[in-house]
Amino acid sequence: MRLGFLLLVAVQALGSLGLPLVYSNASNISNVSSASNVSRVEQSVIVGTSNGFFWPQPETPFPSWLTDFTGLTEWPGIDPPYIALDFIDVDRLPKYEPYSLDQCERVPRDACSFDCHSCLEPDDIYTCPKLSQTFDDGPSGETEALLGKLTHKTTFFTVGVNVVRHPNVYRRMVEEGHLIGTHTWSHPYLPTLSNEQIIAQLEWSIWAMNATGHHYPKYFRPPYGAIDNRVRAIARLFGLQAVLWDRDTFDWQLSVPSLRTTEDIVRDVQEWKTRNGGLILEHDASANTVEAATRVSELLGNDQLTVAECVGGIDYIKKYY
Numbered sequence: 628m629r630l631g632f633l634l635l636v637a638v639q640a641l642g643s644l645g646l647p648l649v650y651s652n653a654s655n656i657s658n659v660s661s662a663s664n665v666s667r668v669e670q671s672v673i674v675g676t677s678n679g680f681f682w683p684q685p686e687t688p689f690p691s692w693l694t695d696f697t698g699l700t701e702w703p704g705i706d707p708p709y710i711a712l713d714f715i716d717v718d719r720l721p722k723y724e725p726y727s728l729d730q731c732e733r734v735p736r737d738a739c740s741f742d743c744h745s746c747l748e749p750d751d752i753y754t755c756p757k758l759s760q761t762f763d764d765g766p767s768g769e770t771e772a773l774l775g776k777l778t779h780k781t782t783f784f785t786v787g788v789n790v791v792r793h794p795n796v797y798r799r800m801v802e803e804g805h806l807i808g809t810h811t812w813s814h815p816y817l818p819t820l821s822n823e824q825i826i827a828q829l830e831w832s833i834w835a836m837n838a839t840g841h842h843y844p845k846y847f848r849p850p851y852g853a854i855d856n857r858v859r860a861i862a863r864l865f866g867l868q869a870v871l872w873d874r875d876t877f878d879w880q881l882s883v884p885s886l887r888t889t890e891d892i893v894r895d896v897q898e899w900k901t902r903n904g905g906l907i908l909e910h911d912a913s914a915n916t917v918e919a920a921t922r923v924s925e926l927l928g929n930d931q932l933t934v935a936e937c938v939g940g941i942d943y944i945k946k947y948y
């Protein structure tokens with residue numbers, strides 16, 4: 628109960644501020660990769676149903692404080708229930724219409740969509756003074772192979788259903804000094820969802836991290852880079868700061884060798900090294916992307932930063948002991 632109480636106090640304090648705590652000081656957005664063709668066909672990383680899990684089942688125990696708060700006794704499936712939070716008034720959120728993957732033409736420019744228009748807001752993080760790797764979609768059975776190879780601290784954006792399925796991998800990430808942010812509960816295309824569904828995606832991902840790693844995240848990467856000012860407004864209410872990227876390995880294409888090979892990625896990284904800094908998008912949910920990530924890590928060496936270090940920010944909003 629105490630953990631849940633502390634979680635809510637933290638959220639309420641941030642909600643009353645109404646602003647994220649850390650801002651990117653980067654202003655040059657010319658290097659941002661075109662997000663409109665990014666990760667459109669990203670491999671599915673979630674196996675489950677709307678009301679339950681397929682194998683592997685959750686291993687993180689469902690905490691009693693979360694039962695007290697939600698009335699539930701087990702982790703939800705891929706369509707998590709909306710639990711109202713008293714610091715969020717859905718009627719005061721921006722009124723931008725939901726849109727799906729193929730509806731960018733109906734998205735107004737002032738919605739500032741990153742996936743449709745490569746648009747960034749001042750508090751979005753998208754680059755780094757040192758060329759640095761980041762990893763989405765884990766933790767997975769493959770993440771451990773990557774952890775065994777990394778000799779520098781890096782940033783993982785984890786999916787809640789995978790956090791509760793692989794709590795030991797998650798805790799190893801934390802113990803080895805890596806930074807972890809949220810990548811939602813079950814990896815949907817957020818702009819399609821209602822306000823309540825977006826809130827559910829963020830709150831359940833935070834509770835999974837809270838129950839598994841005993842911390843409250845600061846950083847949030849939207850799946851597919853799909854974020855507009857409606858999604859941003861909801862994320863900010865949780866104190867979350869959006870993290871995008873300006874160097875894309877397109878490693879999800881490695882599953883189709885005619886599309887992309889590890890050598891293609893190595894060639895791109897060698898070119899990126901000749902420029903100033905950058906934030907690289909990679910994935911740790913499959914063997915081929917982890918193999919490529921290991922090659923990239925060897926190429927870049929240890930002179931990399933976590934996302935928090937990139938912007939001189941905090942690692943977590945709160946840690947619970």
Ligand SMILES: [Zn+2]
Binds near residue numbers: 763764810851
């Ligand atoms: Zn993802």
